[in-house]
Amino acid sequence: MNNSDFRITKLPKFADHRGDLVAFLRHSEIEQSHKTFGQIYFVTFRGKDIIRGNHYHKKWKEWFGIIEGKVEVKLENIKTKRNTTLTLSSSTTEYIRLDINNYIAHAFRSKTKYASLLNYADGQWDNTDTFMYPLF
Numbered sequence: 001m002n003n004s005d006f007r008i009t010k011l012p013k014f015a016d017h018r019g020d021l022v023a024f025l026r027h028s029e030i031e032q033s034h035k036t037f038g039q040i041y042f043v044t045f046r047g048k049d050i051i052r053g054n055h056y057h058k059k060w061k062e063w064f065g066i067i068e069g070k071v072e073v074k075l076e077n078i079k080t081k082r083n084t085t086l087t088l089s090s091s092t093t094e095y096i097r098l099d100i101n102n103y104i105a106h107a108f109r110s111k112t113k114y115a116s117l118l119n120y121a122d123g124q125w126d127n128t129d130t131f132m133y134p135l136f
Contacts, residue, residue, distance in 0.1 A: 045110035069115025107135035
């Protein structure tokens with residue numbers, strides 16, 4: 001896959017005795033074509049090997065971050081068929097944000113008993129821009 005399909009951004013964690021603070025996504029980091037507000041949501045996994053996603057969007061761009069646990073991520077450009085697999089883990093010293101462009105199929109599989117993701121999408125979910133594409 002190439003850099004126009006997805007991007008990994010390492011963000012600093014500001015940690016003290018209370019916990020961590022991470023600036024997940026700043027207005028200045030979003031391209032002009034994606035600056036319309038869509039939605040923010042959480043994705044949870046209640047067990048190891050739970051699968052979420054297995055779809056792509058034609059219009060949306062999404063930004064994912066792991067809040068707790070560990071997930072395996074599969075990505076595939078549905079036009080070129082280029083694919084990759086990576087892991088997001090909350091136990092690292094840096095916070096990892098995964099930016100996924102449109103036409104990139106994505107699926108997540110939990111590798112821990114419980115995991116959760118934060119997601120920002122530049123479109124509001126209405127079931128017209130979600131197309132099933134099994135990766136797991």
